[in-house]
Each structure stands twice: as structure tokens, then as C-alpha cells.
Amino acid sequence: MFILRAKDQIDLAERIGEHLCVTPIPPMLANIWEEAKGMGNPARDLYVLTRPLSVATDGNYEAQTGDIWVVFHPQDLERSAEALLHELAHAERQPPTPEPHIPATIDEDWDEEAATFTRAAELAQEMGCGAVIPPARLDAQLTDVEELRELHHAAAQLFGIIDPFLARSTYKALRLAAGRSIRAVACCLLHQTSSS
Ligand SMILES: [Zn+2]
Numbered sequence: 274m275f276i277l278r279a280k281d282q283i284d285l286a287e288r289i290g291e292h293l294c295v296t297p298i299p300p301m302l303a304n305i306w307e308e309a310k311g312m313g314n315p316a317r318d319l320y321v322l323t324r325p326l327s328v329a330t331d332g333n334y335e336a337q338t339g340d341i342w343v344v345f346h347p348q349d350l351e352r353s354a355e356a357l358l359h360e361l362a363h364a365e366r367q368p369p370t371p372e373p374h375i376p377a378t379i380d381e382d383w384d385e386e387a388a389t390f391t392r393a394a395e396l397a398q399e400m401g402c403g404a405v406i407p408p409a410r411l412d413a414q415l416t417d418v419e420e421l422r423e424l425h426h427a428a429a430q431l432f433g434i435i436d437p438f439l440a441r442s443t444y445k446a447l448r449l450a451a452g453r454s455i456r457a458v459a460c461c462l463l464h465q466t467s468s469s
Contacts (some may be wrong), residue, residue: 278317279333279340282326295321295345299467302343308400309361316364321345321353330443332356339369354405355393375438378431382437383422385394390414420459427462 274299277285286293293354293409298321299304306319317339325331331352332343340468341364365375394406406414420446428447429440447462 278377279320279326279342280334280338282321283342283370285324293320293324295320295323295385296427299345299350299353301350302357305354305357305361305400305402309396312399313362314365315368316341316361317369319343319357327415328449333358334363334367336361336363336367336369336373339364351405354402358393358405359389359394362389362396364367365396366392377437378435379437379440381420382441383425385416386421387415387418390418424459424462433461 274286285295297303298319300326302319302321309316318335318341320340320341320342322344326333326342330344334341341357343353343358343360344353366385377386390411392401394408394411397403397406425437425440425444428444429435432443434440
């Protein structure tokens with residue numbers, strides 16, 4: 274599958290006059306980035322953007338290039354910091370490689386997400402910014418992961434999908450169609466699959 278790299282998407286936007294990159298990088302995010310690099314994090318470049326490169330996403334780590342992008346939320350910088358810590362944890366768990374490991378199953382995909390959320394909270398503690406992801410926030414994230422695992426299984430079952438990447442795309446499309454409410458999708462999916 275051909276996927277445009279983050280840097281190419283950003284360059285493309287610049288060419289048509291849309292300035293996506295926030296410069297200079299806001300100090301809170303720059304500090305986390307520098308701290309992570311000092312700890313040996315293998316991520317390569319950081320882009321702080323005015324909007325996401327894919328819908329309903331706050332950030333991404335591209336294992337093929339090592340690049341990370343996060344959305345800048347000027348009114349909620351901790352949200353951007355949380356996204357950066359999460360993507361740095363992904364980079365740490367899967368250093369850049371031309372052929373990254375792709376989860377083979379939905380469970381493997383969400384096990385990896387749970388481990389990444391946990392590592393991001395540890396990273397925050399290690400960097401002295403534990404308030405960005407306090408224990409209660411991590412608990413909520415891990416609860417969300419289990420709910421999303423169940424919903425992705427339900428979406429996959431409904432559409433006869435086994436590939437976790439396709440399951441994520443399908444779930445995201447359903448969520449957008451349902452007005453981005455996890456509850457609305459859960460209601461629809463769980464009703465469908467329990468009655469099928
Ligand atoms: Zn993730």
C-alpha cells in the first residue's frame with residue numbers, strides 16, 4: 274500500500290500555501306523532545322503542526338523514517354505533550370527501520386498500544402513532567418484501549434476483516450460517520466454483532 278510520508282504531506286501543503294509547521298517549537302514540547310533525545314530516543318525529526326495529517330488523530334510516529342508529528346493545541350498544551358510522549362514511546366519500542374514490524378492481529382495491535390501508553394507515562398515521570406500523564410489518566414487510557422480492542426473486534430467481525438490496519442480504518446470511518454462518539458459506535462457495533 275502506498276502511503277505518503279509525513280514530510281512529503283507537509284511539503285505538499287507548503288507548496289500550495291498552507292503553513293502547517295509551528296515554529297519555533299513551543300518550549301514545553303521542545304523540552305520533552307530534547308530530554309528524550311538526551312535519553313537516546315531513536316526518533317529522528319519532530320513536526321509540530323497546526324492540524325493533523327490524518328483525521329481524528331493527535332500525533333503519529335512513522336517507523337519507516339523515524340519522524341514524529343503532533344498537533345499543537347495552544348489552549349491545551351498538555352494534550353500536545355501527552356501525544357508527543359506517546360509517539361516517543363512508540364519510537365523507543367520500535368526504532369526506525371525500513372520494514373517495521375506490523376501487528377498481525379487486532380490483539381497484538383492493542384497490546385502494543387497498551388504497552389506504549391504505559392511507557393509514555395513512565396517517560397513523563399523520568400523526565401520530571403509526570404503531571405502530564407498522572408496515574409488516573411493512564412488508568413483511563415488503558416480502559417479506553419480495552420474498549421477500543423472490543424470495538425475493533427466487533428467492526429472486524431461485522432465486515433469480515435482480520436487485518437488490524439483495515440480494522441482501524443474501518444472503525445475510524447464508522448466513528449466519523451457516528452459523529453466521533455465512541456459510545457455511538459459501540460452501541461451500533463455491539464448491537465449488530467450480538468444479533469448476527
Ligand atoms: Zn499509539
